[in-house]
Amino acid sequence: MKFIFLLITSVFCISINFSQSSCPNPFDNNLDGTISIYDLMGLLSIFGEEDLDFDGLIDSYDLCIDLNACNFLNIPTELCLYDDALAICGGSCLSDVDGDGICDDVDACIGPVDVCGVCNGTDALASSIESITFLYDSVYATSANQWVLFVVGADTIFNYICPSTFSNCGEDVIFDNYNYSTVQIGNQCWFSENCRYLPSVSPASSGNAVDPFYYVYGYEGADVAEAKSTSNYSTYGTLYNFPAIMLGEMCPTGWHIPTDLEWQVLEVFLGMSPLDASSTGFRGTDQGNQIKSIVGWSNNNGTNTSGFSALPAGYRNPTGVFYSLGNQAYLWSSSVSELSEPWARKLKGGPRILRNVFNQGFGYSTRCISD
Template identity: 45%
Template sequence: MKKLHILIASAIFTASLFAQSPEKMSYQAIVKDASDNLVRNQSIGIQINILQGSLSGTAVYVERHFPTTNSNGLVTMEIGNGTRVSGDISAIDWANGPYFIKTETDLNGGANYTITGTSQLLSVPYALHAKTAESITDTISETDPVFGASVASAITATDTAYWSNKLDTVTKAYVDARIIELLCQQGIGTVSDYDGNEYEIVKIGNQVWMAENLAYLPSVSPPSNGSYTVPYYYVSGYEGTSINEAKSTDNYQTYGVLYNWPAANEACPTGWHLPSDDEWKELEMFLGMSQAEADGYLERGTDEGGKLKEAGSTHWPSTNIGATNSSGFTALPGGWCLTGTEGGFHLFGAYALFWTSTQHNIDSYWYRRLGWENSKVFRANNGITDNGFSIRCVKD
């Protein structure tokens, strides 16, 4: 079967959706064929399915488009303005989610769809549902109790003698964070990679992780070069091929190396390995996620990402929400590398992306993402193997 890749740099492989009024959403995607070539100035067929409940849920609305990609392989459409197949987009109850968008694509411009992709709709349903608020007619039901007596009436002067004494009070969140810090053992030693670089390590639960991004660099390439199967190594912002030049850059010395998946799978030093999806789940659950949350897709948990991110704004944006680094993991925002003729470095300084060793299909793997805008952990399975992500090794 001929394969087609649809990528969006600004949203990490996810179609970009923006709420409009009335019931329409803008959709943009970059289209590549199985050889990683942009599909330029070509008519294609795309069927949009809005699914309710899950990745395999019921299609509540289906429509078809037959757009033409531009010279950069970009296709732009309005969901809600195509040829309707079934359902009514204006009748969707956006409050009764979650909702997912499934795209089916025919590279030849017809309706013989050979490639599919599904991702969750996040902010768009809320934006569309918000416009219905003006029609809400439900009455307000007051549930707070009404007290007929005052306990304070029995308080005497003796009872208030020490009212101004300072008492130590802390929140549960503060206590939980301190417990994590006590259980996570930092400064327990170092490990060296194949280049001789030394890394701080940290014990989190029953696992021992590198507390720094791996920087092993046997070769270096610009983003224009890449492969799904051959190891490639990248340094954010560096476009050359000199290892010494790349190693002299601030980005290398702070954020390490971005590896395509074949390189990531063999980069960890002896006695260490690229963590699996399940090993990442173990880390996340030790930091507070439930099993159900850890098994979820996209943004999960509450503050586990904040416990992994380096605190402050030395390397993250000033609005580095929820970052405490109570685990000692010290995640840094190395961004990611999109490879090929339209390749480049993206999201540097704002997001940290880490490979896992767990395969999803022939050329994609599970990965994790931490962002400046919240303290959750993003989990997805559409990390294409030719892209460059950071890695953290875990001890065997």
């Protein structure tokens, strides 16, 4: 039997060698550079070879034999690739749980983002319409001999009151569509920037000590959107008279305007004596420098070692004029004296902090402190 096998093999080899004189081996009839092998009798398996995908290439030389591969070709030019979570052939996206087209490993939010910009949030506590712009078109009605005006659409701008998503001091607090930075100072957690809440805006010439008024330094109009587009609003926030402060609307849930005592706690933590903290005028040593920003002051920047980052936002005087941008900062507390005069803090070029009472018609900056 072994002899027969060898004889057949020899005959087979002779036939191959014979064919080479008139037909090249391997044979490429259409000269496309590709040679296919079709093992109709399954003889390849005898020699440990297969062609599982029936593409005419022996699997040991075939780059891709999986019909489910996204790049499968009869004559593959690369290894098998598969669709990723974004249906990209050969892509690296392992999962996209929320189906937003962003791979989970780089997705900032796996889930929906609410109107307040919070991932998987509960949406706004309340909303109001700031403005509605109607779009009109017209057509001439020949039969009626007149123009007909009709509304083709409207664009509505909403204001949202959003809940605080704060969990750890040092994280941002999202409120009124803005991310406020925070800082831990002792056992207190403060906003490290001025409040920006601006439901309305007035020129410096308007105001009193009874009704709430809101100002943006240097802006003399009444358009909130226009005031918010100014660089002073972006840098320094809003100036409030004391009646506006008492409404407390500039702080999110879980936060409030600091009391005079909470200001004193801050000052004592920074090294001021309790006796100085409870007195009036400029007090302490370098506590003012510790809370002043390291840039922005025209006369002696601070060290800001506390991280409070007080900026020289100036103020609105009850006489109807803005003063001292770049030179001074005034910050309201929520407390009043025995004579119902509100306490505030003042910073200027020196290193100390002033504590005093002021007319309720002044327009000052303010901060929020965690409950």
